[in-house]
Amino acid sequence: MRHFAIVGSGPAGFYTAEALEKAYGEGARIDILDRYPVPYGLIRFGVAPDHQSLKAVSKRYDKVAESAGVDFIGNVCVGRDVSVPELLELYDAVILAVGAPHDRKLGIPGEDLRGVIGSAEFVGWYNGHPEFADLDPPLDGARAVVVGAGNVALDCARILSKTRHEFEGSDIVGHALEALDSSSIRTVTILGRRGPHQVAMTPKELGELGHLEAAVPEIEMADFPPVEADEPLEPGLRKSVSILRSFADLPQDKPKRMVFDFFAKPVRIEGDGRVERVIVERTELDEKGSARGTGETYEVPASLVITAIGYSTSPIEEVPFAGGKFVNENGRIADRLYAVGWARRGPTGTIGTNRPDGYEVADRIASEMPPGTSGDRAGVEGLKRLLDGRGVMPTDYDDWRKIEETEVANARPGSPREKFVRHEHWLQAIGR
Numbered sequence: 001m002r003h004f005a006i007v008g009s010g011p012a013g014f015y016t017a018e019a020l021e022k023a024y025g026e027g028a029r030i031d032i033l034d035r036y037p038v039p040y041g042l043i044r045f046g047v048a049p050d051h052q053s054l055k056a057v058s059k060r061y062d063k064v065a066e067s068a069g070v071d072f073i074g075n076v077c078v079g080r081d082v083s084v085p086e087l088l089e090l091y092d093a094v095i096l097a098v099g100a101p102h103d104r105k106l107g108i109p110g111e112d113l114r115g116v117i118g119s120a121e122f123v124g125w126y127n128g129h130p131e132f133a134d135l136d137p138p139l140d141g142a143r144a145v146v147v148g149a150g151n152v153a154l155d156c157a158r159i160l161s162k163t164r165h166e167f168e169g170s171d172i173v174g175h176a177l178e179a180l181d182s183s184s185i186r187t188v189t190i191l192g193r194r195g196p197h198q199v200a201m202t203p204k205e206l207g208e209l210g211h212l213e214a215a216v217p218e219i220e221m222a223d224f225p226p227v228e229a230d231e232p233l234e235p236g237l238r239k240s241v242s243i244l245r246s247f248a249d250l251p252q253d254k255p256k257r258m259v260f261d262f263f264a265k266p267v268r269i270e271g272d273g274r275v276e277r278v279i280v281e282r283t284e285l286d287e288k289g290s291a292r293g294t295g296e297t298y299e300v301p302a303s304l305v306i307t308a309i310g311y312s313t314s315p316i317e318e319v320p321f322a323g324g325k326f327v328n329e330n331g332r333i334a335d336r337l338y339a340v341g342w343a344r345r346g347p348t349g350t351i352g353t354n355r356p357d358g359y360e361v362a363d364r365i366a367s368e369m370p371p372g373t374s375g376d377r378a379g380v381e382g383l384k385r386l387l388d389g390r391g392v393m394p395t396d397y398d399d400w401r402k403i404e405e406t407e408v409a410n411a412r413p414g415s416p417r418e419k420f421v422r423h424e425h426w427l428q429a430i431g432r
């Protein structure tokens with residue numbers, strides 16, 4: 001029997017478990033550990049609540065969790081409750097699938113002012129992440145700025161602009177729905193430090209903006225090169241650019257605006273105790289296609305600034321870490337220690353990108369420890385003894401299902417569930 005520990009129960013962790021299960025069948029026990037008693041990481045806490053079709057991928061992970069060789073072990077924080085070297089003693093291989101939950105910083109003056117928040121915090125707040133339940137983002141001003149030209153920036157801008165009615169069928173948490181419903185924000189400015197040809201926004205996500213109930217996107221045609229210049233673009237990007245261009249034809253007849261400000265790099269954030277404005281420098285592209293400041297600056301008033309400029313992984317003691325992710329070579333960090341997903345590659349790609357990534361690492365493990373061979377590790381029994389000695393009480397599959405059933409049973413009309421937003425709520429739901 002082989003024993004494998006996957007740390008992190010998001011898409012990368014589940015695809016890797018699926019691949020290991022396929023490779024080893026009954027010859028392996030696969031434990032998926034998570035610091036929370038409920039799984040699915042990015043699917044639960046990251047994917048926008050109004051994108052339920054993307055969340056449906058969790059049905060595939062449900063099947064993995066239900067398979068005989070796979071166990072979900074929640075409420076265990078690796079690095080705090082158990083170390084990676086200890087896991088390596090107990091398991092034949094340890095795979096880190098912890099994602100990239102931290103915001104990258106802009107590194108400009110004023111970033112610490114009240115009202116400047118990272119997208120991980122804001123997204124966590126509206127998705128019921130327990131660390132951000134008390135975020136209370138300031139929604140009392142008329143203007144917000146979102147920094148970044150990627151899909152996360154789009155998510156944040158869209159969530160700020162939707163009506164209560166548009167959240168029907170979503171699993172946005174109650175506290176965020178109430179706060180957004182009484183928000184005073186009327187203009188969301190999206191700052192892209194480069195131009196429309198350099199956006200990291202995908203067509204489907206951009207297309208949604210043209211159909212919002214109370215908000216309309218706005219672009220400046222002068223930011224765009226002549227239309228012929230779109231021709232050589234990669235098809236997905238070309239589509240994104242053509243959707244952006246089409247925004248010019250939309251009637252500006254809705255109360256809220258989403259203003260795309262391209263070639264605009266924030267250089268300073270100012271305010272008296274809380275953010276009041278962003279000082280932005282006009283940019284142009286240099287020879288390498290990077291943003292180069294032109295020296296011309298202007299200010300964008302805002303009482304809320306959300307930075308959506310990428311994420312980094314949490315370091316774990318005794319695991320080599322550099323550049324926001326674990327140091328690895330094609331997923332291998334050290335002997336019997338691997339990384340998958342954003343912890344391996346950095347925060348890029350779609351949910352589906354994690355599938356080949358997880359399968360590749362599982363293949364590698366299978367070639368190093370061929371199915372049919374056996375190790376002499378203690379696996380989950382040893383882990384449970386160790387945790388018991390430390391007073392840590394792991395949760396299991398049944399606990400997770402009970403929490404989920406309670407969330408679904410408590411759902412308000414129009415929502416698939418009412419998510420618990422605090423760790424102790426999860427534990428109360430299972431009588432802990």
Ligand code: NAP
Nearest residue numbers: 148149150151152153193194200308309310347348349350
């Ligand atoms: P991203 O796609 O890498 O976009 C980050 C954006 O931040 C880029 O526009 C980048 O501009 C900008 N940026 C970086 N540093 C900056 C700085 N110092 N100042 C100003 N702008 C800066 O990252 P993301 O939006 O966080 O998304 C992460 C991944 O999740 C992506 O693969 C994304 O597609 C995916 N995702 C998908 C969906 C969906 O499919 N619905 C939703 C959310 C996220 P430069 O290009 O100039 O560096």
